[in-house]
Amino acid sequence: MKDFLEECIADRDFFENDSDDEQKILSKALSRVLPKIIENELTPRQSICLRLFYVHGKTQTEIARELKLSQPTVSRHINTARAIVNKILGYCLYSVKKANEQWLKIE
Secondary structure, X not given: OOOHHHHHHHOOOOOOOOOOHHHHHHHHHHHHHHHHHXXXXXXXXXXXXXXXXXXXXXXXXXXXXXXXXXXXXXXXXXXXXXXXXXXXXXXXXXXXXHHHHHHHHHO
16 A cells, blocks of 8 residues: 555655646645544544654654653554555545546546
8 A cells, every 4th residue: 555644744745746737736635634634533642643753753762752652552553543544545635636537527
């Protein structure tokens, strides 16, 4: 499975490498839906671990210390959250691509 989350967060320009309108549409769609996925589809622990890891750049060991969890527990939270986010982002990207294809046919 493609790791949309990793690519999205690690490379803010992931979808901006190409000036194609479709890529810009995908980028905007992802930037709008990702916070909603994190807020509504993850447990509070998964959300916190994911944000600390990706947004704040903390290691799993640092997160474990901060949250008073074991490092393997933090790892499980991050991996589960990543799987959930990637699954939903995959569906979102598919939907946006299909809608964009239909829109382009109409023009």
